[in-house]
Amino acid sequence: MENGNNDAYWKATLRLLAKVLVIWFLVSYGAGILFAPLLNNIHLGGYPLGFWFAQQGSIYVFVALIFYYAKKMGDIDREFDVHED
Amino acid sequence: MDLQTVTYLFVGASFALYIGIAYWARARSTSDFYVAGGGVHPVTNGMATAADWMSAASFISMAGLISNMGYGGSVFLMGWTGGYVLLAMLLAPYLRKFGKFTVPQFIGDRFYSNGARTVAVICLLVASITYVIGQMTGVGVAFSRFLGVSASTGIYVGMAIVFIYAVFGGMKGITYTQIAQYMVLIVAYTIPAIFISLNLTGNPIPQLGLGSDLTGTGTSLLTKLDMVVTDLGFNQYTTTPAGSMLNTFFYTVSLMIGTAGLPHVIVRFFTVPTVADARSSAGWALVFIAILYTTAPAVGAMAKINLHRTVNSAVQPGTDLFAPEASLKHEDRPDWMKRWEVTGLLKFEDKNKDGRIQYYNDKTTNPAVQANAKAAGWQGNELSVNPDIIVLANPEIALLPNWVIALVAAGGLAAALSTAAGLLLAISSSISHDLIKGVFVPGISEKKELLAGKISMAAAIVLAGYLGLNPPGFAAGTVALAFGIAASTIFPAIMMGIFSKKMNNTGAIAGMLAGLFVVLFYVFAHKGILFIKGTEYLGLVGGANGFFGITPEAFGTVGAMVNFAVAYLVSKVSAEAPVYIQQMVEGIRVPRGSSAATGGHA
Numbered sequence: 001m002e003n004g005n006n007d008a009y010w011k012a013t014l015r016l017l018a019k020v021l022v023i024w025f026l027v028s029y030g031a032g033i034l035f036a037p038l039l040n041n042i043h044l045g046g047y048p049l050g051f052w053f054a055q056q057g058s059i060y061v062f063v064a065l066i067f068y069y070a071k072k073m074g075d076i077d078r079e080f081d082v083h084e085d
Numbered sequence: 086m087d088l089q090t091v092t093y094l095f096v097g098a099s100f101a102l103y104i105g106i107a108y109w110a111r112a113r114s115t116s117d118f119y120v121a122g123g124g125v126h127p128v129t130n131g132m133a134t135a136a137d138w139m140s141a142a143s144f145i146s147m148a149g150l151i152s153n154m155g156y157g158g159s160v161f162l163m164g165w166t167g168g169y170v171l172l173a174m175l176l177a178p179y180l181r182k183f184g185k186f187t188v189p190q191f192i193g194d195r196f197y198s199n200g201a202r203t204v205a206v207i208c209l210l211v212a213s214i215t216y217v218i219g220q221m222t223g224v225g226v227a228f229s230r231f232l233g234v235s236a237s238t239g240i241y242v243g244m245a246i247v248f249i250y251a252v253f254g255g256m257k258g259i260t261y262t263q264i265a266q267y268m269v270l271i272v273a274y275t276i277p278a279i280f281i282s283l284n285l286t287g288n289p290i291p292q293l294g295l296g297s298d299l300t301g302t303g304t305s306l307l308t309k310l311d312m313v314v315t316d317l318g319f320n321q322y323t324t325t326p327a328g329s330m331l332n333t334f335f336y337t338v339s340l341m342i343g344t345a346g347l348p349h350v351i352v353r354f355f356t357v358p359t360v361a362d363a364r365s366s367a368g369w370a371l372v373f374i375a376i377l378y379t380t381a382p383a384v385g386a387m388a389k390i391n392l393h394r395t396v397n398s399a400v401q402p403g404t405d406l407f408a409p410e411a412s413l414k415h416e417d418r419p420d421w422m423k424r425w426e427v428t429g430l431l432k433f434e435d436k437n438k439d440g441r442i443q444y445y446n447d448k449t450t451n452p453a454v455q456a457n458a459k460a461a462g463w464q465g466n467e468l469s470v471n472p473d474i475i476v477l478a479n480p481e482i483a484l485l486p487n488w489v490i491a492l493v494a495a496g497g498l499a500a501a502l503s504t505a506a507g508l509l510l511a512i513s514s515s516i517s518h519d520l521i522k523g524v525f526v527p528g529i530s531e532k533k534e535l536l537a538g539k540i541s542m543a544a545a546i547v548l549a550g551y552l553g554l555n556p557p558g559f560a561a562g563t564v565a566l567a568f569g570i571a572a573s574t575i576f577p578a579i580m581m582g583i584f585s586k587k588m589n590n591t592g593a594i595a596g597m598l599a600g601l602f603v604v605l606f607y608v609f610a611h612k613g614i615l616f617i618k619g620t621e622y623l624g625l626v627g628g629a630n631g632f633f634g635i636t637p638e639a640f641g642t643v644g645a646m647v648n649f650a651v652a653y654l655v656s657k658v659s660a661e662a663p664v665y666i667q668q669m670v671e672g673i674r675v676p677r678g679s680s681a682a683t684g685g686h687a
Contacts, residue, residue, distance in 0.1 A: 085677075
């Protein structure tokens with residue numbers, strides 16, 4: 001496998017990683033901590049929204065993020081022809 | 086059948102199951118022993134990882150911590166789950182591609198240095214041994230509370246069980262018992278939660294119940310809880326953070342990267358067949374963990390309002406909490422309170438001699454609450470509740486049948502034993518594979534290495550049992566240390582090993598040592614040198630939490646930053662990593678060509 005392809009593959013990987021990390025940061029440190037006081041003015045059923053993100057929502061998003069990442073990485077692997085057999 | 090008999094039956098049956106699995110899953114090769122032969126299905130591995138990860142603390146203590154801290158407890162929920170996103174993306178797939186048996190082996194090979202490998206072994210041993218002490222004491226506590234035997238008898242029994250499946254089965258035995266242990270612990274955790282949620286909100290799903298109305302009040306459960314606790318002088322439940330915003334931030338980061346850097350969790354991902362499996366397996370692990378972690382806040386909040394409702398009859402109708410007849414008469418208290426009073430985890434002291442239980446925050450600075458309490462003739466809080474009761478007494482509070490209580494006992498033991506086994510494997514493989522084979526006797530045959538692994542495992546179990554029986558005075562503060570060390574040494578070293586091709590041996594070693602040093606320096610400043618009382622040196626760090634108000638528990642984040650910075654600077658002024666290492670890193674980055682993990686240095 002030539003180096004150019006590997007470099008492009010790694011760049012695509014890092015792009016996906018950055019995207020996932022931004023969402024990871026926003027739901028936990030953003031919605032769950034920094035903006036929690038603000039979001040608590042909104043309610044999700046009986047939950048203040050900031051509190052919900054901190055104790056429920058962020059965890060659900062984390063799960064979704066890992067599966068999204070695994071799926072997208074599979075696509076990238078095949079696109080650059082570096083997938084396992 | 087009485088409770089004791091049912092509990093013995095349940096715990097006995099679960100132990101018989103673990104031993105049966107151990108017999109079936111004996112380890113015949115080093116590959117079996119270190120990585121379960123490398124053929125574990127990603128969903129199966131996810132389940133085993135969940136049991137490996139969720140310890141006695143997660144099962145017994147976490148809901149109680151959240152119950153006490155309210156919103157502040159979110160640092161544990163986010164910190165101990167968010168780390169899996171990092172693990173899935175930054176570490177697990179690449180370490181799986183690397184295809185070796187242990188974490189120090191990666192660090193040693195990547196940084197072409199037995200010195201780096203040895204530093205990694207030391208960090209691993211300190212983090213894992215401190216962590217395993219807590220599991221052993223957890224086993225003792227569960228035994229003494231539920232089975233009516235002494236804590237030390239409990240620890241001996243626990244050691245014997247772990248011995249059987251960990252020594253003979255290695256990772257293979259541990260993997261399949263962890264799956265059984267996950268089932269036991271998750272059923273034991275969710276059944277009482279479902280009942281208490283149904284009881285309080287009419288919704289059987291605790292995650293939804295927490296966002297529902299408290300039955301018979303027309304007010305949402307959390308709003309009601311906020312009103313009641315603030316009226317009684319406690320902090321508002323849904324908004325009070327754990328320290329400053331900065332500390333909350335650092336604490337969460339520290340727990341997240343500490344989670345991702347704990348070796349006993351990382352090695353679980355060496356057992357799946359492919360790189361793609363390692364990615365999805367982390368997702369499955371978090372699914373299984375999330376079932377407990379999203380239930381815990383519901384259990385915490387519901388148990389809290391239930392307790393207030395039990396001791397103060399004005400809570401439910403929303404009438405005057407300070408009315409004399411609202412407080413529960415001590416002689417009318419429910420049976421479960423009597424039972425837990427015996428253990429000393431629940432204490433009542435009738436300060437104003439009115440025969441009733443007044444439960445409020447007598448240290449409140451809220452003048453209105455102080456005035457109300459004074460007018461009502463309250464002379465101080467009369468009820469103290471150990472947070473561990475929240476999970477342990479939940480089935481009794483919800484009036485569930487004896488078999489549910491027995492199940493909780495088996496669940497607590499499953500949580501402690503599964504984590505202990507994972508830690509013991511990380512400890513023993515770092516000794517037999519990294520120190521014996523890697524550094525001291527490189528020519529050792531596979532058969533002898535397997536034997537060395539089993540002997541190290543047996544020795545590690547005896548050591549863990551000894552420390553569990555004679556817990557050093559510092560045991561309580563040490564889990565924070567385990568996370569701090571994993572966060573400040575192992576996580577950055579692995580990450581730089583993958584994401585920087587040029588990071589070299591001197592940089593990595595200097596970084597790990599610097600990270601380890603600042604964390605130990607700061608923690609010891611607060612808790613004493615090697616946790617010996619009287620040797621604290623708070624003056625040197627500017628007083629308690631002197632570094633921008635960061636608590637020692639949250640300091641792993643600072644340690645990681647120091648590690649990254651030192652490693653970067655040192656690597657800039659020393660020779661960059663040789664070409665063959667840079668090529669190795671390129672190889673790790675692409676999935677193709679992965680093969681089952683092996684111990685060799687091919």
